[in-house]
Amino acid sequence: MPLRNKMRSPRWSRFAPASLLLAAVLLLTTGCLYTDANIRLSEDDRLSGRIIVAQEPTEENDQGPQLRVPDSLYGRARVQRWSDEGYVGSELIFSDLSFTDFRQLGQFASDAPGSFDLRFTRSGDVVTLTGRADLRNVPDGSPVTLAVSFPSNISSTNGEMTTNRSVVWTPAPGDLTSLRAETSYTDPNTRSFAGWTGLMIALSVAAAVIVGALAWFSRDRSPKPSDLVH
Structure with a gap:
């Protein structure tokens, strides 16, 4: 069952990569998994956004995948229930995170077989996003979207640019997809x-x-x- 895309918009150490392991508990049934992640990077190298992970319920009281947030991020990240068009699950909202904070979000679902692994690095004025979407164990027909917005024009990417500063990926279930985008702005x-x-x-x-x-x-x-x- 397709679901309309609702999210098309997206000091740590200088060279330290930040990784985020997204996505949810793999379904034990044949129900579709819905994953929609949106990340915004500010000119101060701070990250904000939200992540939605949901599934088609398999029983009456099925709450869907439940995301978790490390205690260290209390006040800057929170999880709430989410449902829409036959999907149920949870939504993680975060704001003003450093790369180190962003990396800690991976702790909430580190055992999930379906995931995004994202790394932001800076070299001088150049900021690069690299990573991969590992959806090899995600059921076919599951809608998956990742959108990232940058504070300056994107110079190169293997995703689909929606504006000069925004890019979106829609990796296919069953595949291992690489992600890359590059921009530049003052450190x-x-x-x-x-x-x-x-x-x-x-x-x-x-x-x-x-x-x-x-x-x-x-x-x-x-x-x-x-x-x-x-």
């Missing part, structure tokens, strides 16, 4: 240093102006002998 660490340097220069100039003004207004204004001679 936030460099940007912060430049801003701090500029602030220090501005403060130094302002201090020099203030000192000069104080010296001018506090100068000796008493008449000099030469001023008394006409």
Whole structure:
């Protein structure tokens, strides 16, 4: 049963990769699995988004796959129930995560055979997303979507670009699919240093102006002998 795609929109160490193991408990029946992940990367190298994993219920009280969040991410990631058009499961919502935080999300379903393994890396101003979607044990006909948005134009990708800054993948069940996208924007660490340097220069100039003004207004204004001679 196809399901309409509802999600088409998407300081850690400098070079450390961040991986996220997505997707859910493999169905023990022939019911379809629905996975929809959306990730947004900000210009400050912070990650936000949501992940939905659901299935066609096999019994009356079937709640579908249940995602989990590490306790260390409490307040920045949460899980809630989700259902739509005959699918039931859970939705994980996260915001303002570093790469290290993002990597920890993999703990919630590390034993799931169907998964996304994503890695974000930075080299200078170049940011690269690499990974794979391992759906070899996911039932045929299961709709799977991954969408990622970047803060700048995408220079290369093997996905389908929906805008200059957004890309979507729809890997096929039963396959092992590679994922790649690349963009470039200023390293936030460099940007912060430049801003701090500029602030220090501005403060130094302002201090020099203030000192000069104080010296001018506090100068000796008493008449000099030469001023008394006409």
